Amino acid sequence: MVRLKYLVISFLVLSLLASTYMLMVYPKKSLSNNPSSIYFQIPEGATVKFIVKQLQANGIIHSYEIPLFYGYIRSKGLQRKIQAGEYVFPLNITPAQLLQKWVKGDVIIHSFTITEGMTFAQMLRAMQFHPAIKKTLWGQSEEQIMKSLGENIFIAEGLFFPDTYHFKANTTDKTLLLRARKIMSIKLMDAWQNRDLNIAIKTPYEALILASIVEKETGRDEEREKISGVFQRRLQKNMRLQADPTIVYGLKEAYNGKITKAHLQSSDNPYNTYRHAGLPPSPIALPGLRSIEAVLHPDKSEALYFVAKGDGTHIFSNTLSEHNQAVALYLQRMSNHESLQR
Amino acid sequence: MVRLKYLVISFLVLSLLASTYMLMVYPKKSLSNNPSSIYFQIPEGATVKFIVKQLQANGIIHSYEIPLFYGYIRSKGLQRKIQAGEYVFPLNITPAQLLQKWVKGDVIIHSFTITEGMTFAQMLRAMQFHPAIKKTLWGQSEEQIMKSLGENIFIAEGLFFPDTYHFKANTTDKTLLLRARKIMSIKLMDAWQNRDLNIAIKTPYEALILASIVEKETGRDEEREKISGVFQRRLQKNMRLQADPTIVYGLKEAYNGKITKAHLQSSDNPYNTYRHAGLPPSPIALPGLRSIEAVLHPDKSEALYFVAKGDGTHIFSNTLSEHNQAVALYLQRMSNHESLQR
Numbered sequence: 001m002v003r004l005k006y007l008v009i010s011f012l013v014l015s016l017l018a019s020t021y022m023l024m025v026y027p028k029k030s031l032s033n034n035p036s037s038i039y040f041q042i043p044e045g046a047t048v049k050f051i052v053k054q055l056q057a058n059g060i061i062h063s064y065e066i067p068l069f070y071g072y073i074r075s076k077g078l079q080r081k082i083q084a085g086e087y088v089f090p091l092n093i094t095p096a097q098l099l100q101k102w103v104k105g106d107v108i109i110h111s112f113t114i115t116e117g118m119t120f121a122q123m124l125r126a127m128q129f130h131p132a133i134k135k136t137l138w139g140q141s142e143e144q145i146m147k148s149l150g151e152n153i154f155i156a157e158g159l160f161f162p163d164t165y166h167f168k169a170n171t172t173d174k175t176l177l178l179r180a181r182k183i184m185s186i187k188l189m190d191a192w193q194n195r196d197l198n199i200a201i202k203t204p205y206e207a208l209i210l211a212s213i214v215e216k217e218t219g220r221d222e223e224r225e226k227i228s229g230v231f232q233r234r235l236q237k238n239m240r241l242q243a244d245p246t247i248v249y250g251l252k253e254a255y256n257g258k259i260t261k262a263h264l265q266s267s268d269n270p271y272n273t274y275r276h277a278g279l280p281p282s283p284i285a286l287p288g289l290r291s292i293e294a295v296l297h298p299d300k301s302e303a304l305y306f307v308a309k310g311d312g313t314h315i316f317s318n319t320l321s322e323h324n325q326a327v328a329l330y331l332q333r334m335s336n337h338e339s340l341q342r
Numbered sequence: 343m344v345r346l347k348y349l350v351i352s353f354l355v356l357s358l359l360a361s362t363y364m365l366m367v368y369p370k371k372s373l374s375n376n377p378s379s380i381y382f383q384i385p386e387g388a389t390v391k392f393i394v395k396q397l398q399a400n401g402i403i404h405s406y407e408i409p410l411f412y413g414y415i416r417s418k419g420l421q422r423k424i425q426a427g428e429y430v431f432p433l434n435i436t437p438a439q440l441l442q443k444w445v446k447g448d449v450i451i452h453s454f455t456i457t458e459g460m461t462f463a464q465m466l467r468a469m470q471f472h473p474a475i476k477k478t479l480w481g482q483s484e485e486q487i488m489k490s491l492g493e494n495i496f497i498a499e500g501l502f503f504p505d506t507y508h509f510k511a512n513t514t515d516k517t518l519l520l521r522a523r524k525i526m527s528i529k530l531m532d533a534w535q536n537r538d539l540n541i542a543i544k545t546p547y548e549a550l551i552l553a554s555i556v557e558k559e560t561g562r563d564e565e566r567e568k569i570s571g572v573f574q575r576r577l578q579k580n581m582r583l584q585a586d587p588t589i590v591y592g593l594k595e596a597y598n599g600k601i602t603k604a605h606l607q608s609s610d611n612p613y614n615t616y617r618h619a620g621l622p623p624s625p626i627a628l629p630g631l632r633s634i635e636a637v638l639h640p641d642k643s644e645a646l647y648f649v650a651k652g653d654g655t656h657i658f659s660n661t662l663s664e665h666n667q668a669v670a671l672y673l674q675r676m677s678n679h680e681s682l683q684r
Contacts, residue, residue, distance in 0.1 A: 037430060038451045038508070039474070058453040059506035088379060088430040088450055108430055109380045111400040131473055132381070164401035166380070 023075055026068045027096040031061055034091040041086050042102065048079040060091065069095055078103055086169045109166045114180060116162040116288030117215045119249070123160065123286060124173075132169040133176065149177055158208045158283020159184055187289055195296035200232035211291040212283035216245035219312060224294030226316055230306055232298045239304065241273035241280075249284035310334065365417055368410045369438040373403055376433040383428050384444065390421040402433065411437055420445055428511045451508045456522060458504040458630030459557045461591070465502065465628060466515075474511040475518065491519055500550045500625025501526055529631055537638035542574035553633040554625035558587035561654060566636030568658055572648055574640045581646065583615035583622075591626035652676065 040058060042051055052070045055061045061069060072095055073079055082099075085107030089098060110132035114123050120142070127133055137145050143154040153159075160180035167176065192204045201207045210231055217227050231241055247263055248255050250271025264274050271280045303316035305323035307330050315330075317323035382400060384393055394412045397403045403411060414437055415421055424441075427449030431440060452474035456465050462484070469475055479487050485496045495501075502522035509518065534546045543549045552573055559569050573583055589605055590597050592613025606616045613622045645658040647665035649672050657672075659665035 035448075036451050037448060038453065057455045057457075057506060059455075059508060091451075106377075106379060109378050109433075111380065113399045113401075115399075164399060166401060 022068050022071050026065075027072050027099075028094050030092040030094055031065075031098075032091045037088050037090050039086065039088050042082065042084045044084045046084065048073050048082065051082065072096075073099060083107070107168050110169060110171075111164050111166050112176060113164045114160060114162040114286060116291070117219075117285050118162065119285050120156045120158070120160065127173050127176065132167070132171070134170045134172045136172045136174050137177075138173075145177070148174060149181060151181075155282045158212050158286060160286055161187055162286045162288050188292060191289070191292050191296050196298070199296065199298060200235040201295060206279060207292060207295050208287060209279045209283050211287035211295045212285045213241070213243050213245060213280075214294055215285050215287040215291040216249075217243065218314065221290055223314060224291055225297060225299040226301065226303060227306060227314070228291075228294040229298035229301060230303050230316065232295075233302070233304055235278065237304075238277065240275075240277060243273045246271040246273045246280045246284055250280070364410050364413050368407075369414050369441075370436050372434040372436055373407075373440075374433045379430050379432050381428065381430050384424065384426045386426045388426065390415050390424065393424065414438075415441060425449070449510050452511060452513075453506050453508050454518060455506045456502060456504040456628060458633070459561075459627050460504065461627050462498045462500070462502065469515050469518065474509070474513070476512045476514045478514045478516050479519075480515075487519070490516060491523060493523075497624045500554050500628060502628055503529055504628045504630050530634060533631070533634050533638050538640070541638065541640060542577040543637060548621055549634060549637045550629060551621045551625050553629035553637045554627045555583070555585050555587060555622075556636055557627050557629040557633040558591075559585065559648075560656065563632055565656060566633055567639060567641040568643065568645065569648060569656070570633075570636040571640035571643055572645050572658065574637075575644070575646055577620065579646075580619065582617075582619060585615045588613040588615045588622045588626055592622070 038058070038060060040055070040060065042054075046054075048070060052061075052066050052073070055069065056063055056066055073082075076099065078099060082102040083105035085105060087101060087106070088108055089101060093101075110130070112127065112130050112133065114126075118126075124137075124145075128135055128138060137148065140148070142156045146154045146156055151159075160177060161184035163180070163183065165176055165179060188204050188208060192207065195201075195207075201210060210228065213231065214224050214228050218224060231243070233239075234241055244259055247259055247269060250269035251263065263269070264272070266272055267275045270276065271284065273280060301316070302318045305317040305320065305326075306314040307317075307323065307326045308314055310330065310333055315326040317326055380400070380402060382397070382402065384396075388396075390412060394403075394408050394415070397411065398405055398408055415424075418441065420441060424444040425447035427447060429443060429448070430450055431443060435443075452472070454469065454472055454475065456468075460468070466479075466487075470477055470480060479490065482490070484498045488496045488498055493501075502519060503526035505522070505525065507518055507521060530546050530550060534549065537543075537549075543552060552570065555573065556566050556570050560566060573585070575581075576583055586601055589601055589611060592611035593605065605611070606614070608614055609617045612618065613626065615622060643658070644660045647659040647662065647668075648656040649659075649665065649668045650656055652672065652675055657668040659668055
């Protein structure tokens with residue numbers, strides 16, 4: 001009977017030591033001395049058993065640590081609180097720190113930038129190539145995509161706000177499009193509320209169309225209001241907009257880098273603002289907020305013309321004869337430039 | 343003259359303040375209060391200017407921080423020391439810490455696990471689906487792949503060591519295969535040096551073949567030496583191996599989950615160890631080290647037969663009549679099991 005007593009005591013002492021180790025010592029010991037950051041993914045719906053086995057399969061813990069790590073998580077009662085996603089952590093993290101990271105859902109954030117002046121098609125392509133975005137709209141037409149977004153306007157161009165969007169891996173293209181669409185609505189409406197009176201633009205959608213043209217005409221913030229002013233005075237005087245970027249947009253794949261005389265004369269291109277009066281049928285790109293603001297607050301000059309100086313800026317003219325001189329100067333510069341290059 | 347003097351002094355004081363801020367204050371200020379981890383990639387050959395602009399484009403720093411961050415990196419003279427790769431860092435990191443991370447090349451490590459018992463084809467497929475592995479062998483035949491690895495043996499099966507491989511993103515499939523091949527050679531040779539005498543296996547390649555069969559016959563470490571022993575005594579007695587997994591391997595896509603009588607009788611299948619004497623022409627899977635060791639240290643019993651008990655373990659028999667009884671028992675169990683399931 002004495003020996004049984006000792007056996008029971010030894011057993012109790014050993015159990016106590018083992019659980020003390022599992023609950024107190026192991027959780028605070030670094031998994032290794034290696035400070036490198038490892039990538040580890042927890043799939044949606046994974047069990048704790050699966051997660052801990054994956055840790056071992058990825059060489060993050062040893063096989064003998066499986067019961068220790070598993071037991072620790074269960075003892076904490078956190079098995080249902082672990083969040084799926086992509087984690088990156090140093091290999092010398094402790095089990096306690098790692099578990100905390102999983103429960104906090106401290107997953108990697110990815111980013112996707114829609115640049116001002118991109119077209120909807122270009123944005124969609126960039127999205128399809130982003131490895132962290134889940135593709136659900138791949139191969140769908142513009143109309144189908146707009147329907148899946150719950151829109152009843154089927155031209156997507158111009159409706160998504162250029163910005164950097166942050167998201168967790170496996171966010172769908174649809175979710176991101178919905179966010180960009182919503183932000184554009186809000187930003188456009190905010191800007192519209194504070195618009196100047198007496199502008200040539202009658203609706204927020206018209207503002208978006210003209211803003212997209214301004215966006216494509218200049219990359220210089222200091223010129224946006226001037227260019228917006230030129231186009232709005234033209235609209236008010238019933239002059240054609242004569243904006244080259246609209247022709248390019250209407251040509252789509254047929255555009256090969258040069259606008260020809262035939263392009264300028266074609267009425268088939270609904271975006272040819274040399275032949276058709278007023279604004280084109282839709283935006284021609286995703287306009288940024290600065291172009292939208294420029295359209296809602298055009299400059300107060302009398303300029304009706306502008307021509308590129310070749311350095312990214314433009315010369316503005318009030319009359320055609322002034323403008324023709326400016327164009328002549330530009331052509332001269334171009335030929336000088338070309339002769340220098342030869 | 344007095345005013346010019348003050349102007350010069352003011353200018354000097356302001357410059358001093360600006361550079362003090364850039365070099366002393368800014369580098370130690372957190373980029374933001376957000377502790378989330380963001381994913382940021384530095385492409386091969388990127389300039390510092392590009393990197394800092396990307397930080398801004400990804401919403402990690404503000405536009406006004408571009409010259410500060412850029413100036414800080416240049417002042418440290420570290421512009422050529424920044425390493426390309428995938429980084430993950432908390433958004434509340436300081437510029438100094440971030441730069442240190444880039445210079446140390448503290449990039450994310452990915453892992454790829456080759457599981458024991460996988461076939462070469464299965465491993466290749468898993469590799470092709472791993473997002474961090476750069477695919478250079480996609481669509482190549484087994485022979486072409488072996489040639490690109492510089493091998494003169496054109497059967498790839500069994501030659502790659504099952505293990506977890508760690509690597510940086512964009513490591514090629516070829517690099518990983520070369521590592522797995524090299525490790526298999528080393529491990530096999532090490533094990534071969536210490537093999538038991540009087541085993542039925544004559545060459546390291548034969549050991550690999552038999553190890554792959556052992557690997558497919560059992561997942562239990564305690565059975566590997568016994569199964570290895572059965573097959574080696576059969577080889578020594580010129581008995582056929584009669585190993586089902588070899589037939590399955592030889593059938594390839596034709597295998598639909600059942601081995602039929604026709605399969606057992608077919609001599610067309612070179613892997614049919616019921617019809618062909620000796621070892622099959624190549625390994626049938628990627629064998630783990632424990633199976634290789636079991637082949638080089640078989641058990642010393644007299645068993646010549648084994649049959650699955652249905653729970654992952656086997657019954658071993660020395661004689662055919664013993665074996666037949668074991669099989670009868672197994673069949674009975676199976677039918678009980680099936681009737682219970684109905």
